[in-house]
Amino acid sequence: MRYRELGRTGLRVSELGFGTIPILSGHVPVLPEYFSPDRDTAVAIMKNAFDHGCNFYDTAIPEEYGDAEMKLGAFVKTVDRSKVIISDKARFYSGAEIYREVLRSVQNLGTTPDVYFVHQVDDSNADEVFGKNGALEALYDLKREGKIGFTGIASHYYSVLHRAALDPRVDVLQGSGNILERGMLDRIREEADFRGKGFILNKVYAAGLLIGPFSTTELIGGVLEYPFSCALLGIGTFEQEEVAFAREYEPVHFEFEEVLERLRKTFAPIGCDRCEKCICPYGHELHTSFRQFNYYHLGKEFWAVNKLWMDLERTYEHCRSCEEQPCMRDCPRGLHIPEEIERVHRLIMQYGKT
Ligand code: SF4
Ligand code: SF4
Incomplete structure (x- = not known):
């Protein structure tokens, strides 16, 4: 030690x-x-x-x-x-x-x-x-x-x-x-x-x-x-x-990228490293939604989806009408955040509320 x-x-x-x-x-x-x-x-x-x-x-x-x-x-x-x-x-x-x-x-x-x-x-x-x-x-x-x-x-x-x-x-x-x-x-x-x-x-x-x-x-x-x-x-x-x-x-x-590559063997992860640099004026905690998406695919299905339901529908609606999309300016990983939110939204809609 x-x-x-x-x-x-x-x-x-x-x-x-x-x-x-x-x-x-x-x-x-x-x-x-x-x-x-x-x-x-x-x-x-x-x-x-x-x-x-x-x-x-x-x-x-x-x-x-x-x-x-x-x-x-x-x-x-x-x-x-x-x-x-x-x-x-x-x-x-x-x-x-x-x-x-x-x-x-x-x-x-x-x-x-x-x-x-x-x-x-x-x-x-x-x-x-x-x-x-x-x-x-x-x-x-x-x-x-x-x-x-x-x-x-x-x-x-x-x-x-x-x-x-x-x-x-x-x-x-x-x-x-x-x-x-x-x-x-x-x-x-x-x-x-x-x-x-x-x-x-x-x-x-x-x-x-x-x-x-x-x-x-x-x-x-x-x-x-x-x-x-x-x-x-x-x-x-x-x-x-x-x-x-x-x-x-x-x-x-x-x-x-090597970490993501390893995860891609089983699912398509959201490549968010949780640096917490993205700021959404509506207060959406994007990194938490992206973590839950990845955790869902890593085996915590019920827990992850239930937690996602808390805020995701509201976030999804805001993203659809958000023109300036300031959250993306500071993302060092270059994520297209509204598109990733859409993926998370598709997942929870497909899973349904438990
Ligand atoms: S695109 Fe979505 S997450 Fe980004 S600032 Fe707009 S509402 Fe917030
Ligand atoms: S800035 Fe990008 S990589 Fe960092 S927490 Fe936000 S979405 Fe994730």
Whole structure:
């Protein structure tokens, strides 16, 4: 296992970390598969990762990750606490709420989290999170009180992560990316504002959907060239763990076109890398629709189509009458966005509402 600096925290984290979603039990509507191991098995799986050199474990409060936080707390008691780095998170945006959640997490874990993230920050809640009496201010206070080690912002949006990168109260960022959805990673690599912040990468396997067209060696090796601190892998079984942690991966470089070419063996993907540069004045989140289209063909049919129904009909109607089409000016991939929206629309019409 190789190790990287976690920004300016002074912590060194394993290049590959343990994402705890797959070990949770409970009815939590999260996307990736989870395996519900009992507590002892979950602890043994986490311990095995530790023995392979993993020192970074990421979890969230029970409403988001079931009992994973408690299982992680049980594991930590079996090893030298100073050798394990715990990150935790909660989807609350006001200072009072996140303060309460951190205290609850400390109880559940039985120890102080090294990093605590405000989870799922987006444009609709960012002003509250970053503003006066917001969640970030509370995390900053908790850090000074010694109740957490470092502060974090977790988001799927470049605009939010960039705002966090510019904020001196933030120590660590968490965002998504993989060899297909690499646009945000490319932007972060190019933007000097991100230097000095720790960066935790999730969705390396795209919630498991890219396993099949690509091997885990290609998926892990394909992101190693990016300047993250730790890439989380969702682990729910000893078998998955052996694949993830029992060997050292070498960087593999894929051109974006090579990734699309591989996918074309089974379907015609929309060649969007989710750079999030396209701006639609009607507020349509194009990259999410394009992701759902690709995810549909990669095997998440019901989930992807149901999510697409949320906004797509409105987007389709707007695109048909949109004359200036400003979204296309900034697309570095040269996508004809209205035509791609039409393809997505055809897919959901053919699939029908479920
Ligand atoms: S073409 Fe469609 S997506 Fe692009 S700006 Fe117009 S309405 Fe928005
Ligand atoms: S449609 Fe183009 S600009 Fe928009 S996210 Fe995808 S690649 Fe980026």
